[in-house]
Amino acid sequence: MASIRTRITASYALAFAGTMFAFSSVVWAERRAVAQRELHDRATLVADLAVRLLRASYGVDLASPDTARRAGRDLATRYKPLLDALPGYLIIGDSANTVYQSPLVRALSDRDITTLTSAAFSLEPSGDSVVALDDQPTQILLVSRFEPSAAVRRVIAGVSTQPLDVVGSQVLFLALVIGPLILLISAATAWTLAGRILRPIEQMVNDVEAISDGRSLHRRIPVEDLGDEIGRLGSTLNAMIGRLETSFAALRRFTADASHELKTPLTVLRADIERAMTTGQGSTEQLVALEEALQESARMADLVESLLTLARADEGRFDLHREPVDMEALVREVAETATILGEYAGLQVSMPVIQPVTILGDRVRLRQLFLNLVTNAIKYSSKGGKVELRLEASEGVAVFTVKDTGLGIAGADLPFIFDRFWRVDRARSRGGERGGVGLGLAISQWIAQAHGGSINVSSRLGRGSTFAVTIPALPEGEKGEGDAG
Numbered sequence: 001m002a003s004i005r006t007r008i009t010a011s012y013a014l015a016f017a018g019t020m021f022a023f024s025s026v027v028w029a030e031r032r033a034v035a036q037r038e039l040h041d042r043a044t045l046v047a048d049l050a051v052r053l054l055r056a057s058y059g060v061d062l063a064s065p066d067t068a069r070r071a072g073r074d075l076a077t078r079y080k081p082l083l084d085a086l087p088g089y090l091i092i093g094d095s096a097n098t099v100y101q102s103p104l105v106r107a108l109s110d111r112d113i114t115t116l117t118s119a120a121f122s123l124e125p126s127g128d129s130v131v132a133l134d135d136q137p138t139q140i141l142l143v144s145r146f147e148p149s150a151a152v153r154r155v156i157a158g159v160s161t162q163p164l165d166v167v168g169s170q171v172l173f174l175a176l177v178i179g180p181l182i183l184l185i186s187a188a189t190a191w192t193l194a195g196r197i198l199r200p201i202e203q204m205v206n207d208v209e210a211i212s213d214g215r216s217l218h219r220r221i222p223v224e225d226l227g228d229e230i231g232r233l234g235s236t237l238n239a240m241i242g243r244l245e246t247s248f249a250a251l252r253r254f255t256a257d258a259s260h261e262l263k264t265p266l267t268v269l270r271a272d273i274e275r276a277m278t279t280g281q282g283s284t285e286q287l288v289a290l291e292e293a294l295q296e297s298a299r300m301a302d303l304v305e306s307l308l309t310l311a312r313a314d315e316g317r318f319d320l321h322r323e324p325v326d327m328e329a330l331v332r333e334v335a336e337t338a339t340i341l342g343e344y345a346g347l348q349v350s351m352p353v354i355q356p357v358t359i360l361g362d363r364v365r366l367r368q369l370f371l372n373l374v375t376n377a378i379k380y381s382s383k384g385g386k387v388e389l390r391l392e393a394s395e396g397v398a399v400f401t402v403k404d405t406g407l408g409i410a411g412a413d414l415p416f417i418f419d420r421f422w423r424v425d426r427a428r429s430r431g432g433e434r435g436g437v438g439l440g441l442a443i444s445q446w447i448a449q450a451h452g453g454s455i456n457v458s459s460r461l462g463r464g465s466t467f468a469v470t471i472p473a474l475p476e477g478e479k480g481e482g483d484a485g
């Protein structure tokens with residue numbers, strides 16, 4: 001759930017970061033190109049102004065040496081204040097020497113003047129270039145105007161490229177400071193939006209989880225809007241749950257009816273067999289056959305009874321007759337039966353710990369639960385083994401433990417032992433005193449859960465198993481206070 005939300009937010013943030021990056025790059029490139037053009041225009045303007053000034057003063061023909069000399073002198077004196085008023089870096093030269101330098105150039109260090117002048121003089125006739133100076137933080141863009149026929153041939157204007165750096169830092173600021181901020185806001189928005197969109201689905205998952213425990217199939221997922229996707233998903237799930245409910249109910253009904261219907265004929269059958277056995281007629285073989293038939297019908301009656309119990313439990317038709325139960329007395333009773341069964345099977349049954357504790361429960365069902373565990377412990381142990389029973393009271397619960405040194409259960413089988421009709425090895429207990437059909441633990445678990453408790457198992461193959469039933473105990477003051485229902 002959260003992972004879809006995280007994924008939506010991450011995808012959104014990633015897409016946004018990508019878009020932001022592409023957008024910043026485009027803005028940066030565009031603004032840089034514009035700034036570059038502007039710088040170029042500004043330098044060109046200064047150069048053109050200077051050229052015009054020269055032309056206006058000396059006419060088109062600046063070629064004669066006399067004019068050149070005059071111009072050289074004039075530029076250093078007469079036109080100097082005028083030229084000095086022009087912005088930026090300006091260098092005017094004849095074919096070999098510099099005849100004028102603007103104040104910005106003059107203010108540079110000797111080394112930088114040399115660098116700038118040599119870059120200026122090596123420019124193509126109407127070329128441009130960018131020069132880095134040692135003592136200046138920004139580079140200088142130089143634009144050249146060349147008058148081939150004139151004594152004053154070169155006019156080179158330069159401007160600082162600082163505006164370009166400003167563009168860079170503006171975009172960088174946008175990308176590094178504003179970007180993450182917007183990213184954070186949009187990720188938060190995406191997170192909230194995704195949460196809002198996914199909330200009905202999350203609710204639906206919770207509803208389905210609550211319904212699918214098997215006992216709440218009558219419930220339905222609330223569907224608000226049948227028109228949207230979530231509404232359709234809800235109604236589809238509802239239809240599915242409806243079908244499940246019908247088939248589960250039919251299955252339970254069938255199991256309950258079938259086992260109920262089988263009970264009477266089985267009782268009649270057993271009575272008939274017993275009567276036939278007591279007449280004293282018939283051969284030994286016939287008696288053996290009747291004995292076997294009696295055992296099998298007893299087994300079948302057990303099975304039918306267990307099925308009926310589970311079917312009723314599933315239908316919620318099984319009310320427990322709750323009353324305060326003195327667990328100590330109950331467990332002593334179970335231990336007595338266990339000792340007899342144990343002796344018969346050649347096992348040593350002991351009860352090293354028994355503490356007084358009272359619980360609110362159905363005495364008959366609890367007895368059935370404890371006997372199930374005890375008979376399993378005996379059934380799945382070999383001669384000479386040990387079975388240990390404990391009853392402990394601690395932290396508001398009663399814990400009844402049955403520990404055996406028997407066959408044990410493999411780790412891979414443990415998750416299934418409470419499933420109906422599940423047995424580790426169907427042939428294993430054949431010939432034992434009670435075959436078993438794999439319903440005992442399913443019923444035991446139902447009884448424990450109906451009492452608000454649980455059964456924990458730990459087992460190692462070949463080493464034995466420990467089954468521990470934990471049931472909430474009655475608080476001290478409430479003991480012996482009649483039937484609590």
Ligand code: ADP
Nearest residue numbers: 376377380408417423424436437438439440441
């Ligand atoms: P069953 O009627 O076969 O005893 P249960 O539901 O009581 O059915 O038990 C299910 C399966 O769990 C058994 O068939 C057996 O394989 C295994 N099992 C239960 N209790 C024990 C135990 N104390 N030791 C080893 N295996 C056990």
